[in-house]
Amino acid sequence: xxxxxxxxxxxxxxxxxxxxxxxxxxxxxxxxxxxxxxxxxxxxxxxxxxxxxxxxxxxxxxxxxxxxxxxxxxxxxxxxxxxxxxxxxxxxxxxxxxxxxxxxxxxxxxxxxxxxxxxxxxxxxxxxxxxxxxxxxxxxxxxxxxxxxxxxxxxxxxxxxxxxxxxxxxxxxxxxxxxxxxxxxxxxxxxxxxxxxxxxxxxxxxxxxxxxxxxxxxxxxxxxxxxxxxxxxxxxxxxxxxxxxxxxxxxxxxxxxxxxxxxxxxxxxxxxxxxxxxxxxxxxxxxxxxxxxxxxxxxxxxxxxxxxxxxxxxxxxxxxxxxxxxxxxxxxxxxxxxxxxxxxxxxxxxxxxxxxxxxxxxxxxxxxxxxxxxxxxxxxxxxxxxxxxxxxxxxxx
Amino acid sequence: xxxxxxxxxxxxxxxxxxxxxxxxxxxxxxxxxxxxxxxxxxxxxxxxxxxxxxxxxxxxxxxxxxxxxxxxxxxxxxxxxxxxxxxxxxxxxxxxxxxxxxxxxxxxxxxxxxxxxxxxxxxxxxxxxxxxxxxxxxxxxxxxxxxxxxxxxxxxxxxxxxxxxxxxxxxxxxxxxxxxxxxxxxxxxxxxxxxxxxxxxxxxxxxxxxxxxxxxxxxxxxxxxxxxxxxxxxxxxxxxxxxxxxxxxxxxxxxxxxxxxxxxxxxxxxxxxxxxxxxxxxxxxxxxxxxxxxxxxxx
Numbered sequence: 001x002x003x004x005x006x007x008x009x010x011x012x013x014x015x016x017x018x019x020x021x022x023x024x025x026x027x028x029x030x031x032x033x034x035x036x037x038x039x040x041x042x043x044x045x046x047x048x049x050x051x052x053x054x055x056x057x058x059x060x061x062x063x064x065x066x067x068x069x070x071x072x073x074x075x076x077x078x079x080x081x082x083x084x085x086x087x088x089x090x091x092x093x094x095x096x097x098x099x100x101x102x103x104x105x106x107x108x109x110x111x112x113x114x115x116x117x118x119x120x121x122x123x124x125x126x127x128x129x130x131x132x133x134x135x136x137x138x139x140x141x142x143x144x145x146x147x148x149x150x151x152x153x154x155x156x157x158x159x160x161x162x163x164x165x166x167x168x169x170x171x172x173x174x175x176x177x178x179x180x181x182x183x184x185x186x187x188x189x190x191x192x193x194x195x196x197x198x199x200x201x202x203x204x205x206x207x208x209x210x211x212x213x214x215x216x217x218x219x220x221x222x223x224x225x226x227x228x229x230x231x232x233x234x235x236x237x238x239x240x241x242x243x244x245x246x247x248x249x250x251x252x253x254x255x256x257x258x259x260x261x262x263x264x265x266x267x268x269x270x271x272x273x274x275x276x277x278x279x280x281x282x283x284x285x286x287x288x289x290x291x292x293x294x295x296x297x298x299x300x301x302x303x304x305x306x307x308x309x310x311x312x313x314x315x316x317x318x319x320x321x322x323x324x325x326x327x328x329x330x331x332x333x334x335x336x337x338x339x340x341x342x343x344x345x346x347x348x349x350x351x352x353x354x355x356x357x358x359x360x361x362x363x364x365x366x367x368x369x370x371x372x373x374x375x376x377x378x379x380x381x382x383x384x385x386x387x388x389x390x391x392x393x394x395x396x397x
Numbered sequence: 398x399x400x401x402x403x404x405x406x407x408x409x410x411x412x413x414x415x416x417x418x419x420x421x422x423x424x425x426x427x428x429x430x431x432x433x434x435x436x437x438x439x440x441x442x443x444x445x446x447x448x449x450x451x452x453x454x455x456x457x458x459x460x461x462x463x464x465x466x467x468x469x470x471x472x473x474x475x476x477x478x479x480x481x482x483x484x485x486x487x488x489x490x491x492x493x494x495x496x497x498x499x500x501x502x503x504x505x506x507x508x509x510x511x512x513x514x515x516x517x518x519x520x521x522x523x524x525x526x527x528x529x530x531x532x533x534x535x536x537x538x539x540x541x542x543x544x545x546x547x548x549x550x551x552x553x554x555x556x557x558x559x560x561x562x563x564x565x566x567x568x569x570x571x572x573x574x575x576x577x578x579x580x581x582x583x584x585x586x587x588x589x590x591x592x593x594x595x596x597x598x599x600x601x602x603x604x605x606x607x608x609x610x611x612x613x614x615x616x617x618x619x620x621x622x623x624x625x626x627x628x629x630x631x632x633x634x635x636x637x638x639x640x641x642x643x644x645x646x647x648x649x650x651x652x653x654x655x656x657x658x659x660x661x662x663x664x665x666x667x668x669x670x671x672x673x674x675x676x677x678x679x680x681x682x683x684x685x686x687x688x689x690x691x692x693x694x695x696x
Contacts, residue, residue: 102660102663105663106659106663113458136456136457203560204541204558209661246645246647249647251645251646252645253644253646254646261536265541265542265543266542267560267563381454381457384457385451385664388661389662389664392657392658392661393475394646395649396646396647396649396653397479397654
């Protein structure tokens, strides 16, 4: 999702977000912290298994994105994970190891190619990258019946192009790409790309370096359905459109997650950004920021949990995934991360822990909201190369 | 001195001579091994990668060796703008750093008195925090809500919508700032080494301060200037952090392209050939520069 530098920047931003999100979900987290305190202090994740990189002792090593699991700042633990560890006896080492799809892939690709243990039993990757892993045989198929809670997945996510029938991946969280803006500068809001790329805001607009989100929004603006096959010409038209905005100096930067920095500092007044991020930013700044899905359509992306092929801890890894597809646990996570919860029934559970979030369409999207977004279709390898080269060129590199 | 030099050699003539011959090699061994493992081997690897082409499967990251040297030409033609920009920015940053560093180093070496050590520590102090963090800090300082823009706006020196970051100015400024100590320290070292008696002699020969500087101080400080400019120019030309944090899409340098090719697009051959081209270009410029500046002791 980011440029090379942004993992650190991202980590910095996320460190700030921790507090915001912690406050935002304080009710829920407070409750779970109590639960964790009651039953969870038995095992210290990470203590026993740091050194055992390739053993099959049952410790599940999970690589996830920063701030993507309920976290208690006081105890510095993940309450839902602690509860699971205490109940199941399965030790889990959870690390915020994935900062960027490409970067993570770069780190583990050679080992995957050689079939060697990559040090992780669960990895969390965005749709297209998950698709690449599945295509290359780097992800194991789930055992039949090993994840009974799998059936709780939202109908809209149950069948995706890159993994028909969800045989080897399950959604972790989803989110929307759309417009985020500073309400003090743009009180009228941003509804279309024309408004986003208005000359008034020249040099103060940023778009995501995540190609499928930025290009997905531009393509839909040009009337192309990104969930259906489109031609190279159509894609290149959209690239030309982006290139023009860059050349005209409208676009300040094409960035990863650190666009949040620029919104907060005022360097950027409007962006193509991610839903949960903008809400967290708004929470922290007295509602100064707003998010909306473009009129012409936004994108719906998901991050997925996968089991790397060389992992020998499949059984326990599946138990972990199964746990997070329990609606109550899923609600606990969703209340903290502010992204779309992929689990049916979590909404009812949310009623119990954070009723104010139940009607948030960006955590529990209604049909009207989902009708406004598309999932970017999977790209064939040669398309992926051609398109990402063109997108990178338009972004200056 | 002559006696001290000769006497140990005459008494035990043969033995120390022989072991003395091995010593330099033994001393060099760790360094050579280090270079072989972490420089020569990756370089060979990179060279091998640079002439590969995408496998027919078109799968991400799958390449076959076809000895396609045209990769170099293709990559250079496509990214010549970024190459040119990198060298231009690095040149500007070097000139600016020299303009700032020389007076600074001069003041520390000759005029700072008992504050010399404190000033030297201040020059090095930025290294106590990471390069990346310092660059991010500049982004905040120069940002739209930062102090610099606020002052300039209040003074009506810039318009209400003008920003400083995301521009070539910010990138060059960041490069200048980040590599300033590399320029200051070598210049300081060569200035500090100057024998004050030479300056006195110059004065005794009726030359004024300016002439003394021009004829004595400056020539004697040239090794420091050459070392400083090289230590600034070489990393600045290959830098990508400043352009990524302080720039915009039209100020990307060749480092950004190489980074993006390696990690985002997973196009190793293009990234490798660009790396080699950059290395060759820098080597060429450096050799020409050292030849022309005539400081042989550096080579």
